Amino acid sequence: MGNEYVLEGVDLTRYFGIGRLRFAAVDHVTIGFREGEIVSIVGESGSGKTTLAKIFLGLLRPSSGEVRYRGEVLRLRGQRERRAYWSGVQAIFQDPFASFNQFFRVDRFLQDCLKVAGIQASEQEARRIKEEACSFVNLPYHEIYNKYPFELSGGQMQRLMIARVFIIKPSVLIADEPTSMIDACSRSTILDMLLSLRKERGMTIVFITHDLGLAYYVSDRIAIMHRGKICEEGEAKRVIEDPQHEYTRSLLADVPRLMAEWSLE
Numbered sequence: 001m002g003n004e005y006v007l008e009g010v011d012l013t014r015y016f017g018i019g020r021l022r023f024a025a026v027d028h029v030t031i032g033f034r035e036g037e038i039v040s041i042v043g044e045s046g047s048g049k050t051t052l053a054k055i056f057l058g059l060l061r062p063s064s065g066e067v068r069y070r071g072e073v074l075r076l077r078g079q080r081e082r083r084a085y086w087s088g089v090q091a092i093f094q095d096p097f098a099s100f101n102q103f104f105r106v107d108r109f110l111q112d113c114l115k116v117a118g119i120q121a122s123e124q125e126a127r128r129i130k131e132e133a134c135s136f137v138n139l140p141y142h143e144i145y146n147k148y149p150f151e152l153s154g155g156q157m158q159r160l161m162i163a164r165v166f167i168i169k170p171s172v173l174i175a176d177e178p179t180s181m182i183d184a185c186s187r188s189t190i191l192d193m194l195l196s197l198r199k200e201r202g203m204t205i206v207f208i209t210h211d212l213g214l215a216y217y218v219s220d221r222i223a224i225m226h227r228g229k230i231c232e233e234g235e236a237k238r239v240i241e242d243p244q245h246e247y248t249r250s251l252l253a254d255v256p257r258l259m260a261e262w263s264l265e
């Protein structure tokens with residue numbers, strides 16, 4: 001039988017610091033993501049979520065354990081292998097400002113996405129794809145193509161990151177607090193965009209958030225991370241309605257209006 005996970009981490013550990021200061025930011029984490037599934041990794045600040053995301057993206061080496069993509073152990077030896085991997089596994093990071101090369105205009109950024117996606121298109125066809133991606137995220141291409149990232153708002157940058165995903169069509173998207181810089185209204189629009197991408201493309205989405213309400217709203221499964229470990233994992237409804245771990249219960253106590261806020265059921 002084949003491996004059912006598109007992406008998985010097996011016994012991942014990552015230490016930081018040396019000597020007595022050494023600690024495990026990610027501590028023996030095993031977790032897998034199936035095709036078309038949305039899994040949220042929820043935990044408070046410093047619990048190791050971003051470190052785990054970076055390991056999955058091949059941006060950080062685990063101290064031990066391994067990442068498997070489509071059943072194969074991930075070994076990224078050069079820029080070519082990295083690029084090939086990133087055409088399948090993409091990320092949206094917390095701080096969109098840091099995700100852009102500030103010296104490149106928006107058009108160059110989008111053009112690079114075509115390159116990562118391996119799309120060889122005429123100038124006219126490339127323009128059509130870029131316009132289509134911008135319109136998917138409600139950005140008027142003709143107004144922004146000539147701008148530098150610092151001339152965009154935080155929300156526009158985040159939309160541009162989703163336009164990138166729209167062009168590259170990765171199998172897996174790792175979204176680290178994708179809605180942190182925008183107001184509640186644009187937030188739900190962006191979430192809807194991501195949900196429709198998963199529906200249309202069967203994309204796997206890994207949401208990294210401290211917001212259990214948001215996780216419940218979007219996910220099939222939730223994994224709770226605490227001090228580098230996954231302390232609880234399961235179907236979203238089960239984790240919320242019947243939490244098994246003390247830490248999950250304490251997180252739930254912090255979101256008493258969870259159901260009402262997200263108008264669930």
Ligand SMILES: Nc1ncnc2c1ncn2[C@@H]1O[C@H](COP(=O)(O)OP(=O)(O)OP(=O)(O)O)[C@@H](O)[C@H]1O
Pocket residue numbers: 016017025043044045046047048049050051052210
């Ligand atoms: N490069 C690094 N060097 C040393 N320590 C680090 C490094 N990156 C992260 N850490 C530490 O590892 C721990 C986990 O950090 P991480 O960013 O993964 O947490 P997080 O759950 O994503 O938090 P947040 O929600 O605030 O982003 C923290 O104590 C952090 O200070």
